[in-house]
Amino acid sequence: EAQVTQNPRYLITVTGKKLTVTCSQNMNHEYMSWYRQDPGLGLRQIYYSMNVEVTDKGDVPEGYKVSRKEKRNFPLILESPSPNQTSLYFCASSRTGGLGSYEQYFGPGTRLTVT
Amino acid sequence: GNSVTQMEGPVTLSEEAFLTINCTYTATGYPSLFWYVQYPGEGLQLLLKATKADDKGSNKGFEATYRKETTSFHLEKGSVQVSDSAVYFCALRETSGSRLTFGEGTQLTVNP
Numbered sequence: 001e002a003q004v005t006q007n008p009r010y011l012i013t014v015t016g017k018k019l020t021v022t023c024s025q026n027m028n029h030e031y032m033s034w035y036r037q038d039p040g041l042g043l044r045q046i047y048y049s050m051n052v053e054v055t056d057k058g059d060v061p062e063g064y065k066v067s068r069k070e071k072r073n074f075p076l077i078l079e080s081p082s083p084n085q086t087s088l089y090f091c092a093s094s095r096t097g098g099l100g101s102y103e104q105y106f107g108p109g110t111r112l113t114v115t
Numbered sequence: 116g117n118s119v120t121q122m123e124g125p126v127t128l129s130e131e132a133f134l135t136i137n138c139t140y141t142a143t144g145y146p147s148l149f150w151y152v153q154y155p156g157e158g159l160q161l162l163l164k165a166t167k168a169d170d171k172g173s174n175k176g177f178e179a180t181y182r183k184e185t186t187s188f189h190l191e192k193g194s195v196q197v198s199d200s201a202v203y204f205c206a207l208r209e210t211s212g213s214r215l216t217f218g219e220g221t222q223l224t225v226n227p
Contacts, residue, residue, distance in 0.1 A: 004158075033214075040219060041219065043159075043204065043215075043217040045214065045215075048214065058214075090159065092159075092215075104161075104215055106151075106159040106160070107158050109157075
């Protein structure tokens with residue numbers, strides 16, 4: 001089954017304690033992306049990757065890091081989480097090209113709370 | 116830059132009512148347009164899409180037409196069901212890119 005998986009689904013942590021949210025896709029997609037969803041703001045892009053070893057900042061990259069060492073995985077790293085990073089996070093993947101018409105497939109989300 | 120504006124929510128309807136959720140966009144070139152749906156506790160799923168002017172996307176009784184002259188992509192359904200209760204996101208994707216730009220989302224609640 002084609003899917004994007006994220007782990008963990010729920011996480012409560014404390015300020016400053018480094019954490020990683022994993023994302024994996026089994027569709028051989030080149031493009032992967034992280035979003036955060038906050039009430040009234042829709043989804044905002046944090047980082048994206050066009051392919052292995054190619055990453056770039058989205059709209060709200062401050063406080064986050066990513067890496068793309070393998071095509072299928074795109075972990076999101078919070079080196080020193082703060083309460084304003086409490087949010088619902090989504091990973092997504094898609095093919096590239098195709099005049100921008102390819103859909104993005106989304107993971108189930110990770111609910112992060114930083115106290 | 117690109118932007119997407121959706122009608123303010125939440126929207127509450129009775130079963131079998133007609134639904135319209137407005138979406139307008141600002142973009143350079145000729146973007147592809149999408150509607151995604153998010154059911155409670157789940158990730159986003161593609162509902163429908165349109166890739167060029169005057170295209171109509173449709174799925175599960177929902178429709179939206181790509182109107183370049185009004186830069187709009189309004190979502191419609193003739194008769195909503197309780198199971199349609201969800202958050203709906205309008206989004207665009209540039210012709211040459213992979214990045215999606217989302218609207219704020221519209222919460223729809225359908226009562227029996």
